[in-house]
Amino acid sequence: MASFFQKRDPWGHSLSLWVVVFMIFITPVLFGVLREIRQENNVENWLPPNDPQSKVLSWHRHSFGIEDRVLLSWEGSSLTDLRASRLKTLLLGTPDEDGIYRGGSPYIQNVVTPQDAIQKMVENKIEPAEAQERMKGVLLGTGALKIQLTAAGRKRQDQTIQELITKAKSELGIVLTVKPAFKEWVEIVDESNPQAEVVETPANDDEEQVDFKALVAAIPSHDFQVTWPRMQPDSKLTDQIKQLALSLKRPTILPDSQSEKSEQNSKSATTHPALVEDCFFAVGTPIAVAIELSDTGDADHAAAVAAVKSAAFKAGIPEAGLHMGGRPVAGAALNRMVKESSWNTAYPAWQFHKRSVTLFSGLIGIALAFLMLRSVRLSCLVLLVSYYTTFVAVSVVPLTGGTMNMVLVVMPTLLTVLTLSGSIHVANYWKHAAHVDMKNAVAQAVEMARAPCMMASLTTAIGLASLMTSPLAPVRDFGLYASIGCLISLLMVLYGLPSLLQLWPAKPPKESEVDTRHWQKFGRVLSRHQVMVSMGCLVIFAASCYGFKWFRTETKVIKYFPDSSRVIQDYLFLEENLSGITPVDTVICFDETAQKNMNFVERVELVRKIQQKIAEHPEISGSVSLADFSPVTEPPPEDASTAKKLMYNRRALITKKRVFKSLTPDSEDSETETNTPHSATAKSFVHIADDSIDLEQESANGPREVTVKKGDEMWRITAQVAIMTDLNYGHLTRDLNQVTQSVLRDHAGTTHLVTGTIPLFLRTQQAVLESLIKSFGLAFAVIAVVMMILLRSPTAGLITMLPNLMPIGVVFGLISWMKMPVDIGTMITASVALGIAVDGTLHLLTWFKIGIEEGKTKSEAVAAALGHCGPAMWQTSAAVGISLAMLYPAELLLVSRFGILMCALIAAALLADIIFLPALLAGPLGSLIVTSLRKEQEAAAAKAPLLQEGKATKPHLPQAIKRTQSEKTLET
Template identity: 25%
Template structure:
């Protein structure tokens, strides 16, 4: 590497030309990012749950439904019914819509002598007051419609819009926004509400795009200001910024080049790369300024020596950070895995850019850099730097009060340990939206006034033809399962529908109500006749063509995945008893997939952190070259993780698709400053200093770059708090806090532990060289 650095310094023009040419294709890909937040993207293509969900859609049709809802004093007036009819027609003819179910096109079964006819709730023709009243009576007397397209009090109505499958979020978003615009244009002043999974998905996708446009430039500006305030050299600051811009272009460009998309998880890659990649630049630029002052202002020598002195610790910090992110490949949540892989590659790109390209930049812009160095030369001396002076005082205090520092650490550990026991895993896409968001407000309105809009799909499959759903017993099984689950999930599930409900309506109409409301036929022959009379479109969505599989569709309110676990646990305990040996069941649909993702997150947390911890500990052993020092060095890196997780437990922040990355990200990044601290501590020990003096000199040697990188990382992560999606906001706040706690760990806990334990690296105090001699030796 030293030879490569010498080449970069001596042939800097060629290096800069090659980097410029190589950046052009990455710039093109960076400008062509695509955005997608579909639930399928959170699973691998060969995932069993996704495969079953796809097969379910092939049999029963697409289950992506949006709801268009409004409330009025009385829905059943001629004017309002005419409006619903017109709105239904407009939406049904809209591109991307498969069908619409509303109050004005719904049909109910009515008995006519020895047969059954399906009559529309609202007949064609003029809507008179008499027709409106007849429609009221018909709609409110049929349980299939109540709670689905009309509320029980007749004041809220819902148009269920079944969408066609879409290839991309952008296409789906355009269709939904177009439907909303068309509906609002004819609303006549009515406040239309839009709800359902597709609306939430499209909204989150739009917010992700907005956040992506905001995070990177804001992070860039903040980093530029902080680096300038620390270095007090405009030229050095700008060169550092140019370097990290190239790194981000390469990192994100590579992501897009590989066909990946941006979503609520992968949106963090660009700003995270900005924050991480500046760390190596800060250490090299800061060390360059010190060397420039010490060696008689020899610019070329200072550039080369700075890169040669720091490439090893920078390599180890890059490897440990990369390992922290690369540990995500063990997860089963695909976007988290993508963040791990491409951030790890970006970190290694940042290493080579910092130790090879940054020196080339320093050589290429020598005049500007040297000019500013001479203007600010007094500030470059340690004696005149207030930050170094403050760090020297802090080092003296920590070493003198190392016992008290460790006692405070143990007290804090007890508190955060209890907080960690209160951690929970949760995934609720509707909760991702901020309070006050229109889509979220519409969801709450719809759920409060008429129905839930999250489909929970349960498939019951007959083991053999003898128990299929052409037998009355099969329908009774469906009915009993539906009733038991609705009772168990009361308050969360608002509506249920299956072929059993549909056949019961036909049976009631055929018998003139004598069989009783909700009764099912006893005769298989009658059941076959009802199938012949039924609307084929309804049957296609409720029972398979061979009558071996039946679908029970529950309408759930948006909520915690704890509800999905609740219904699964109940199904395992009770549904199996109802089904016996003749049937088997499986949950599918969006709610089921969210629940599966929640379980995957739990596994991911354990796998990724465990992998990262082991790999980083091994790497720290090579850095420390002492088993005892390696163990000591891991304590301050576990401190920020445990503290952050403890805070999450105390305040009730769940682990979800974004916050799940906190532990692995923190240990991968926090260990960077530990490596620099340990590296300089070892060098000072090898130069003959005792433990105390080696620690104090380490504070002066590398304390300022450690503070600079920590401030940059904290601030960069805090930028995420300006985001539009709650998990990203929480991730930013928690990751920023983790970086702050990591700084405390490196400047308080690590030196206190080293001083108390005194690993066999330094000479005894009595044998230590005088400090002036040590400085000369270095």
């Protein structure tokens, strides 16, 4: 039967022509589809809605109306800095007669300044200094460590600073950065800046204004400030630096001759006066502004962040000193860096390797393909098919309503790799066939490539599809679209490339291009030393796998940015000088029984007690709750007079009434403005459950069931936690649970939940590990079954999987040895590498079986198989591995790690396929395959009809595994 490439249509045209016409026809359509592609990198949407932690977070946000926020600060800011109120006015606008804000940004819903919070507390009878202290680590920072010098120290201030820097470096290994002493902000009108605006902030004459100048003036005088990486005021390192500074001394200058005589009678002639008087942190500088995004801003983080930056510039905040943090900021930066990895106009055209890391990687692949295939036309066709496959596969994403994310961004590179691998194998088959019969070379090459390429693509697709078992949405999307792309790749390798080759054939190869004697020689060497080679590979495999003892995962999006990036520098400034970026919320629930047992003021004080214990945790920079906006109220003693008890109960009722009025949407007295750090109405901190719900949360003793009933009163405590540290979020969540439970255990009818971004991160880390194990295990099981069926032997199928497991075990084992965490981008490479390793394995197994069927010994079959597949495997691995290594300089670490890890996996897969697998084939694995083939031939011979001479016919080798005459000649 004629093959596809030998058939003609009714008009006499080759069917290859119609394949190429179809490829050309759909190209403009897919270009239009690609224009609609969107990005989505919201980590909080990774988990499915029915996940317990995701369900808790969704309930929490529905209850308290929590939205995305941006934390903004700038250097030199303080409570007297008018730019904070100007920024608020620019973002929100000004209220009209009806109290509706006009002229603000559509991306912003609310802005909270520390002045707002302190003002609100003072109105509730809290002293200004106490209010300022309550905002510490939330919207007020302590800034750098302030150094106050003695008189002796001021005389030699430069030398003192240099001595402090030198000693810190030599004794503590810390590099100190010196900053000038804090000075109160003074407005200087810059007439050279035409965009700067003078913004008048409306004042409320009914409110008693806080004297913020007095608060700032209370900061003790000092001579300079010092800071260092990952600075934390309450850390052990900070205490060591303080002690080091206080220990600085110098000898006194020798007195003159007259006074020297009198000094000789003194106790000591050479005292060592101290240079540093005091070291301290002071609350009040810098300050931060919390900006809540609207629905419009949440839909477009990049535009919202740009609007905030523009308003800050107009308010007089210099861009160089501006620092922003929060999920919208990181998300916008991540999307921008993903785009810049493809094309970054910030670099000039002559620095192309920086302008587009991915395109530069592709160009390197093109150059290597030319070098390996030794044919310009053949290389062009191979690369055209590879990139066209990627183009079609990526178009499937917007075509099906999907979005690109930080995981899918590596899919184009992966599909290019897979298609290039298959195409180079077909190109090599074509070379061997064209050396003998140019006319039928395409059909012959496709027949030889069909079986191994189909098996390799299908097994790779299975490995990728196994990722769809992950609970993480980006991983599932990657598994779906990459497996579809793998099938598209198979069609392009078996039909697209051969069609192009048939219409525009390359020149027949030279004799030297199909000379594989050195590969055959290498195969015979491996066969002679198969025991030593196999044992050596197994030892390396086992030693590397021991590293899994230190295996750990990482899902913080901020960790995908390099240390030099602006977003990292901003996060470090905020966390070192002001507060943690990531919030973690503890929700205290009071049921009907608890509400009867405790009046409202008692519930406030219970929440305050829990909050104070939470704030004592060393990783918590600060916390805030509704209790912060009311003064401390002690219950009257049991022997108090009836009048005092009645007064106390009346105060509790008034407080409750005032709070619950603000919770009622239709109340005329409800607050319309937000004045606290986190949407300052009581709605942000207290909520009455409008429905019953059963929730589940992990604890130290396993899952804990929490039932919230309709009418339960829920109080929210928000704590700020650093995200730039190596803090174990599991330990933090456990500590918060224990602290809260230690207080609530004595109060019937109370329970709690810990939720927010941190528990979500913890659950996502667990999901990454689950995904890695489940998807890889499923892929391994399915591919192992395929191998068992292919080799007709369960034992042989399992042994064959060893070379396929070796690249993953060695590379991931070494990563774990080096204590490097596995992120979501790194995780997907395991299943991908398994599919790539199987590709070379199947090609080698196919030709080994051909050699055995032709009567060769195991050693001869190994040599022949390596001679046939070795060049293609080497060319593919070199072209793909080196080009992927070119992704390493990418600024986005997700792309950089993927490139270098895939390069390592491809190199390991090549070594496993050309060293470990041939050694196994020359040993026990080969014997199992020989036995299986003999049984198969005997069964076929028993069923075959007898010839006239009475002899059984010889089993006929299919066309796909016949060797060309040129190969036989070269072997001889």
